[in-house]
Amino acid sequence: xxxxxxKIVLSYIFLSIMLVVIIFxxxxxxxxxxxxxxxxxxxxxxxxxxxxxxxxxxxxxxxxNMGRLIFNSSFISVAVAFAKITLSILAAFAxxxxxxxxxxxxxxxxxLITHMLPLPIRIVPTYDLMRSFGWVNTYYALTIPFFASxxxxxxxxxxxxxVPPSLSDAARIDGAGPIRFLFNVLVPxxxxxxxxxxxxxxxxxxxxxxxxxxxxxxxxxxVVQIGIKMLLASExxxxxxNTIMAGTIIAMLPPLLxxxxxxxxxxxxxxxxxxx
Amino acid sequence: xxxxxxxxxxxxxxxxxxxxxxxxxxxxxTIQSLYMSFFRVSPFGDRLFFVKLYNFTKxxxxxDYIHSLLITLIFAAAVVxxxxxxxxxxxxxxxxxxxxxxxxxxxxxxxxxxxxAVAGTIWALMFxxxxxxxxxxxxxxxxxxxxxxMNGNLALVIVIIAASWKMLGYNIIFFLAGLQTIPEELLEAxxxxxxxxxxxxxKITLPLLSPTTFFLLIMNMLYAFFQVFGLIDIMTKGGPGxxxxxxxxxxxxxxxxxxxxxxxxxxxxxxxxxxxxxxALQFKYAERRVxxx
Numbered sequence: 001x002x003x004x005x006x007k008i009v010l011s012y013i014f015l016s017i018m019l020v021v022i023i024f025x026x027x028x029x030x031x032x033x034x035x036x037x038x039x040x041x042x043x044x045x046x047x048x049x050x051x052x053x054x055x056x057x058x059x060x061x062x063x064x065n066m067g068r069l070i071f072n073s074s075f076i077s078v079a080v081a082f083a084k085i086t087l088s089i090l091a092a093f094a095x096x097x098x099x100x101x102x103x104x105x106x107x108x109x110x111x112l113i114t115h116m117l118p119l120p121i122r123i124v125p126t127y128d129l130m131r132s133f134g135w136v137n138t139y140y141a142l143t144i145p146f147f148a149s150x151x152x153x154x155x156x157x158x159x160x161x162x163v164p165p166s167l168s169d170a171a172r173i174d175g176a177g178p179i180r181f182l183f184n185v186l187v188p189x190x191x192x193x194x195x196x197x198x199x200x201x202x203x204x205x206x207x208x209x210x211x212x213x214x215x216x217x218x219x220x221x222x223v224v225q226i227g228i229k230m231l232l233a234s235e236x237x238x239x240x241x242n243t244i245m246a247g248t249i250i251a252m253l254p255p256l257l258x259x260x261x262x263x264x265x266x267x268x269x270x271x272x273x274x275x276x
Numbered sequence: 277x278x279x280x281x282x283x284x285x286x287x288x289x290x291x292x293x294x295x296x297x298x299x300x301x302x303x304x305x306t307i308q309s310l311y312m313s314f315f316r317v318s319p320f321g322d323r324l325f326f327v328k329l330y331n332f333t334k335x336x337x338x339x340d341y342i343h344s345l346l347i348t349l350i351f352a353a354a355v356v357x358x359x360x361x362x363x364x365x366x367x368x369x370x371x372x373x374x375x376x377x378x379x380x381x382x383x384x385x386x387x388x389x390x391x392x393a394v395a396g397t398i399w400a401l402m403f404x405x406x407x408x409x410x411x412x413x414x415x416x417x418x419x420x421x422x423x424x425x426m427n428g429n430l431a432l433v434i435v436i437i438a439a440s441w442k443m444l445g446y447n448i449i450f451f452l453a454g455l456q457t458i459p460e461e462l463l464e465a466x467x468x469x470x471x472x473x474x475x476x477x478x479k480i481t482l483p484l485l486s487p488t489t490f491f492l493l494i495m496n497m498l499y500a501f502f503q504v505f506g507l508i509d510i511m512t513k514g515g516p517g518x519x520x521x522x523x524x525x526x527x528x529x530x531x532x533x534x535x536x537x538x539x540x541x542x543x544x545x546x547x548x549x550x551x552x553x554x555x556a557l558q559f560k561y562a563e564r565r566v567x568x569x
Binding site: 011012014015018022023026029040041045088090091093094095096098104107110111113114115120121122123124126147148160165168178181203213214229248252 | 278279280281283284286287288290291293294295297298299300301302303304305306308309312362366369370372374380382383384385386387388389390391392393394397398399401402404406407408409412416441444473498502505506509510524527528531532537540541544545547548551552555
């Protein structure tokens with residue numbers, strides 16, 4: 001019994017140390033975003049927030065046209081998440097509810113292949129393709145190439161396979177067509193998975209860096225991640241860490257908010273129970 | 277009973293959007309990459325010369341490329357080892373019955389949502405040679421002044437730290453999910469038999485967790501190979517010298533800065549071989565679980 005108590009104390013100590021390691025960099029980044037330029041370069045460094053937060057966030061916001069960048073990032077993230085969820089639900093529905101149709105295995109394999117072809121291995125031709133479509137600096141280029149999702153298709157297929165066949169039987173007897181069955185029965189049943197997938201895809205798109213960097217060059221079409229790079233570049237001589245960190249904090253907040261919002265969903269989606 | 281709607285055309289309409297996207301934006305460009313790797317583009321970009329395996333021999337004769345390959349392997353191995361051991365350690369401790377556990381869990385997984393670029397910026401600040409807090413702490417403890425703008429090995433260590441830190445939340449999510457599947461009775465029975473915590477961990481937890489570990493191993497490798505571009509671009513731009521020029525960064529530089537399309541395509545093909553091996557391993561050895569991300 002005694003040993004158990006000491007073990008619990010040790011656990012708390014260990015977790016607390018790890019928490020500091022994990023949280024400190026972001027805490028310090030936030031602190032930095034509240035310094036004026038003199039405090040930013042004070043040596044030894046200061047570890048408590050100061051009072052210049054507002055002006056730094058304002059500077060960061062105006063230097064790189066942050067409002068527009070946030071709009072672009074939000075738009076492409078929501079659009080891609082929405083499209084991926086829709087396309088993969090449709091495909092998964094086809095694979096589970098229509099028996100064997102000609103080419104089924106072939107189509108399934110083609111969608112699964114998405115995993116084997118990350119952007120870097122096809123980046124030069126994809127860029128050329130975008131140019132030939134006249135899609136450089138457009139939302140089309142920032143979104144459409146990301147629309148297919150093997151993850152989503154597999155996820156929904158697995159889920160649909162666990163739905164009792166009696167449900168679709170009942171629907172058929174009631175004279176409901178497949179589309180109505182999909183929207184009235186399967187989609188509501190998939191709420192948790194849709195939530196988890198939304199979080200995953202939103203975060204993924206919000207954090208994409210290489211592709212927007214290559215495919216956009218007008219300031220109106222840049223995204224938040226590239227905004228950080230622009231902030232770093234605009235402060236070229238000596239990095240103005242306070243402004244840069246203000247921009248960085250802005251850039252990291254939206255996915256964190258979505259994570260918090262979907263926290264319960266994600267725990268269920270990843271089958272993490274609340275209590276063990 | 278069967279789950280089947282008698283409709284001959286609908287399934288094709290349903291898979292069509294996904295198939296069109298995959299073929300146009302994934303498969304055709306990949307085939308083009310492969311095709312282009314056998315050509316050189318004229319200086320004005322208007323003519324192609326078939327050069328057989330020239331780009332590949334050039335690749336493997338290039339000291340820079342071999343260096344980049346080596347750096348990437350070191351980087352990936354370090355990110356995998358660091359991220360998995362620390363992630364597993366935290367998850368095992370988190371998986372006990374502790375008060376306030378749910379808060380703790382949330383506090384541990386949020387780095388999942390941070391982008392490589394953001395992680396890179398924040399860690400560049402932490403190690404900023406003139407004012408970074410870690411540089412300051414190490415200097416006052418050991419009297420050593422870290423400057424990774426000058427020291428390639430140090431730069432590599434720092435990008436490894438930043439990349440592993442960013443991946444911790446992801447690893448913890450999946451380790452926790454894996455730990456949930458281990459039946460508690462098994463561990464309790466072992467306790468009754470007088471097994472120590474360490475013994476239970478190595479004899480029961482670790483083996484039962486191996487599918488999760490394997491899955492995370494692959495995902496972390498893919499991450500280290502393909503998703504760290506933003507982190508490297510923000511922190512070091514591949515430098516100093518080319519100390520942190522991992523394969524994706526080199527590919528970007530040769531393809532989009534030096535405009536050597538054939539050479540870049542050959543690099544794409546090599547990267548494809550890596551993904552193919554990793555995916556094949558995933559399908560062969562891991563349970564067929566859904567890939568997230």
